[in-house]
């Protein structure tokens with residue numbers, strides 16, 4: 001069975017991308033995306049996300065391996081693949097003197113089966129800004145316009161490269177709601193993001209890239225579920241951490257204590273009973289399951305090369 005009659009919409013196998021000068025930004029990446037799925041590609045700055053997505057979009061040919069979208073080669077068979085995809089690049093680059101409506105109209109003119117401009121502007125929450133010139137839009141509004149253009153052709157597959165960068169929290173929530181709505185209508189979404197919360201909110205599955213290699217793939221629950229939860233608090237002066245119940249695997253620095261556990265509920269119960277019975281107040285008590293951010297940082301830390309190629313941690317700021 002081929003991908004074109006199968007549920008698999010995107011398939012990357014041993015994908016490589018080298019740049020002039022010999023640097024290889026993508027080093028043997030394999031994954032697949034199923035129809036109707038939101039798949040997030042995460043990674044530190046320079047991990048190779050954009051280099052990978054451009055191969056999927058057919059903007060460049062891989063230097064090794066293979067990519068298929070709808071069972072087709074997106075580079076060599078671009079004319080057949082492109083009309084079925086929507087691409088939101090990191091930089092839209094449209095003429096800044098045109099109004100929002102003119103920009104959408106111009107784009108619609110070269111898009112087959114385009115949605116009406118008013119409909120697409122309504123979708124991305126820009127209807128009230130349609131007569132404003134592009135150069136007068138805020139950074140977040142420009143991202144919405146980028147998204148509007150990507151949605152014009154009612155794409156089966158939507159590539160979103162850092163879609164909410166520059167958006168305020170409300171804009172981000174609106175965009176998340178829109179992505180969920182598109183998924184509910186059957187659109188497949190491949191997303192890159194620096195916001196781990198965004199991946200946690202949206203992704204059915206995710207992959208973490210590091211220095212051009214895929215180091216982890218799974219659902220958000222699989223990625224975080226394999227890691228311990230943690231409980232943090234500060235003990236009152238005069239109460240040493242040595243007095244904590246032995247069953248708790250605690251590490252202390254002065255009065256500040258951190259417990260790492262795979263049995264969050266049981267250990268939290270033990271701790272609270274002990275504190276209650278001893279009349280001890282646990283200041284700043286904080287208990288939480290492992291987050292995607294922790295999984296991400298762990299990978300980035302463990303794999304940081306001696307030459308320090310790894311940039312600042314995305315999402316850690």
Ligand SMILES: Nc1ncnc2c1ncn2[C@@H]1O[C@H](COP(=O)(O)OP(=O)(O)OP(=O)(O)O)[C@@H](O)[C@H]1O
Pocket residue numbers: 019020023025043044045046047048049050051052
């Ligand atoms: N045209 C190019 N020529 C040479 N090297 C390049 C080129 N484009 C990207 N690179 C390098 O390839 C690596 C991967 O870049 P890429 O933009 O794919 O990473 P990214 O994960 O998207 O990063 P970011 O999160 O910062 O957007 C980086 O080290 C980058 O400097």
